[in-house]
Amino acid sequence: MADVKYSKKHEWVLVEGDIGTVGITKYATEQLGDIVFAEIPDLGKNITSGSEAAVVESVKAASDVYTPVSGEVTEGNAAIVTDPSLINKDPEGQGWFFKVKLSNPSELSLLMNKADYDKYVEENPS
Template sequence: MSEVKFSEDHEWIVVDGDIGTVGITEFAQEQLGDVVFVEVPEEGKELEQGDEAAVVESVKAASEVLAICDGEVIEGNEALADEPSLVNSAPMGEGWFYKVKISDPSQLDELMDADAYKTFIEGQG
């Protein structure tokens, strides 16, 4: 299985070749509470690292999901429109947000591995 990488904005990416699948972390969905709406990016949208890629709304707040790397969206998870609670029940699985064709793989070097992310969120408490 591909290694999962994490951003300080609580997004994750799993890379397979030049394609990355992106979602929000378990920690992020716990902070949000019950997710009631998700807007994923459309296929073909060009993303730049740090720009808004998607929107997630919960009973507590609305949040932006930031682009974890530069690239072109090749698929948005349409299942989230009908069932936004997938973000809560399976944030690292069926609750993914979008798939991106990565244009600058070196940006992934800035991300944390699972151990570094765990240490990072322990410092958030």
């Protein structure tokens, strides 16, 4: 069964086999407001958990998207580059950012499940 995990920096990762699909949470999009620009990492790039991997810009400001998992980028979502508003419309679905071939699946244990993330957001409003 697919499993979604969440980071304190408001990214989610959906793990299917050894591939993780990464995006930003609904809560993050609500904080950002209308998203007007997205940049995805280059294919084949090796990224390390906790580091900046993509960029998202709302009308107000630019923000880094940190990858919650390490590995090689296998795919980027070109659809959000063409239509950044997809991230607002469907942040945890069509608005995904990139896919990573996990190099260190044990990192997943450091992330939160949905219930813990919801509680975290409630206790740590930004």
